[in-house]
Amino acid sequence: MKRIILLAFFCCNLLNTVFAQNWDWGGPMDPLQEKFKVLHYELSLQIIPNTKSIQGKNLVTFEAAEKLDTLRLNLIDEYQVEKVLMNGQEVSFVHQNDLLDILPIDCTCNSVEIFYGGVTPIALNPPWTGGFTWEIDLLENHWMGLSSQGEGAKIFMPALDHPSSEPSQGVDLFFTVEKPYFVAANGRLLEKIEEGDLVTYHWATDYHINNYGVNFTLGVFHEAHTLFRSISGQDIMMQVFVLQEDRLKAEALLEVLKVSTATHEKYFGAFPFPNDKIAVVETPYLGMEHQTINAYGNNFQFVPMGKVQYDWLLHHELGHEWFGNKMSVGDWADMWIHEGFTAFGDWLFFEEHGGSEAYFNQAASVIQSIPHAKPVVSPPNSTEEEAYHGEIYSKGAAVVHGLRGVLGDEVFFPMLKAFNNDERFTYQNQVTTQDFIDFVNAYTSQDLSEFLNYYLKTTEIPEVNIKKKGKSGYLVSLKGIGFKIPVEIQTSNGLEKISLGSKPTFVPSLFELKVDPKGWLMLNHK
Known part of the structure; x- marks a missing residue:
């Protein structure tokens, strides 16, 4: 299904301007982008809820084996690039077709600073069709969430937008908002800077991070926290950020997060980002795996599972800290x-x-x-x-x-x-x-x-074939495969594991067999 992102901006005179664009990412690596690697992003944005817009800059630090004639980044055309600096000097650039081609000056520069801003793309069906989601909570406060797994980072910042590109030295994130708003983001909150009616939150992580894992959520939140003792022996900050209207649910959510983290650690190993935090933030859409700040929008629909409470959405997105964030794919x-x-x-x-x-x-x-x-x-x-x-x-x-x-x-x-x-x-x-x-x-x-x-x-599934063979057994085969699979079979002798392939195997049993009775394998039982 095409990802059609509508960009809507209601001006003071209520004129509704709508832009449409089809965004995707991945595929073959752009030859110009193969020439350099991103080391670090330093993103500084003012988030302006009244106009559903952002304004700021991104300082991109990179390395290249040779001098670049063109430094190609990705940024959707809906944003206006105001200027680009290298070594403190303005440089030429071309911004079109969601590409930002920068023409470096004659220097050994390893960083570029892009100043940009504009109205944000509105998510149609987050998180599957992503973008920004702007809502008003029950206390009439602004509430904004960002989802970009299907679109990449280019819908909110200039980036080398390919799944194989992850900033190896992490990110620094500066978000400026009007009081009393808070911005929850990746990594650790290093400082809070207040200037009049504005406040800036500085978040940072030194870990690798994939592009769509970089994230930020705005709202007036209530925070609950505890220290989680990891199986590694390290105490890790654990936090939940929920809307003020849901503050009485925060402690229960924290307990669900604690149980899910311990369960994942048992099977996958220690939490992968112990120097940052384990956290979720309540979002105006269902959810997404954002590194150390998972989006949570499942409305606290906990269900009992044994002696604990289970939230399928929270548990799933948290699992991505191990598979998706710690372990990620480049294609x-x-x-x-x-x-x-x-x-x-x-x-x-x-x-x-x-x-x-x-x-x-x-x-x-x-x-x-x-x-x-x-x-x-x-x-x-x-x-x-x-x-x-x-x-x-x-x-x-x-x-x-x-x-x-x-x-x-x-x-x-x-x-x-x-x-x-x-x-x-x-x-x-x-x-x-x-x-x-x-x-x-x-x-x-x-x-x-x-x-x-x-x-x-493949989309093929082996077909189980069973034929009676005399009075003492059966011939069993798996049609459609050219190899053998060890399969559990319930026989009169008990549960046995027998290698089966396309050629019939004689299995002794005084009563009818049950092949794979527990349902380990995807098999077609005719």
Whole structure:
């Protein structure tokens, strides 16, 4: 579906000006942008709710192996670029087709400062069709949220807008607003600067961060906080920011966040950004995984799960701190690694707090709903729009679930944690589907390439075929595959794990077999 972003601005005379644009990102890397790497963004913006606009600058620090004739950044045309500075001098630029081409002066400059501003693009269906969402809360205060997973950072700042580009030295974020407004953003709040009726909040993170993970939310908030003791032994600041109208719900939300964090840590490892914070902020749209400041708009719809309260939205977005933020992909073709592992983490909450039956019921419910319409892995150099579809969640999780069934818990869970803690694929290093397959093969000393490629890169599902063979057994095969899969089979001797392929395998049993009775695998039972 095309992402059509409408940009609306109601002027003082109530004239409504609407702009339309189709934004996407990813795909092949622009040759001009392959010549440099972004090290750091220093974004300074005044947020002006009355006009739904932003005004400010972005200082981009970069490195290049050679002198650049053109420094190409991305910024939507709806913003007006006022000037560009390098080494304190104004330089020429061309801003069109959502590209900002800067013509550097004759210097060894490694930074550029872009001054820009304008009315913000309005989100039509956040977070899926993103942009800015401007609302008024019940106390008649402005409330703004930003979502940009499908559009990239160019809808709010000049950037090298490609999933492979993450500022290796993090970001500094300065947001100026009128009192009494607050801006929640990534990293740590370093300072609060008051000047008359204005206040500036300075947030910063030293960690790598993906472009759509950079985020900020404006409102009049109530904050609740605690220290979370990580399995690493470190105490980490944990915060929730909710609207004043919801202040009585803040402590309950904080407890839900605490339980979800502990659950993720058990299966994935220690929280990935301990020097910053664990936090969520209430947003005027459903939610999104913004590094250390996840958007939360699920209206506190907690449900009991065992002895704890569960919020599916909060738990899912928090899981992206491990898969999506700590471990990220440079090509949207592999986007399932963000979504599939995180969705599998949702299932693990069911097991941890609801028990094994709750886990398998959840897995069966999701697996039965998978249409098998598109491969989980998209072609290389896919854009976000090409790669994003429902099966990267559901089938991606089902593949990981199936791998658990094949390997067994004693191998699978240590492997899962080891994968997300492998420095080759985390923080400054991004990951691919092939990296994952190679890791599984090396860790398990098994070649599971055909199994994983079949489920990740095709839409086919093996068909279970069972035929009675005499009085003492059955011939069992999986039609449509050229490899074997270890499958649990319920026989008269109990639950056995037997390797099945397209050629029939004799399985002794005095009564009718049940192939994969727990539902580990995506199989077509005819």
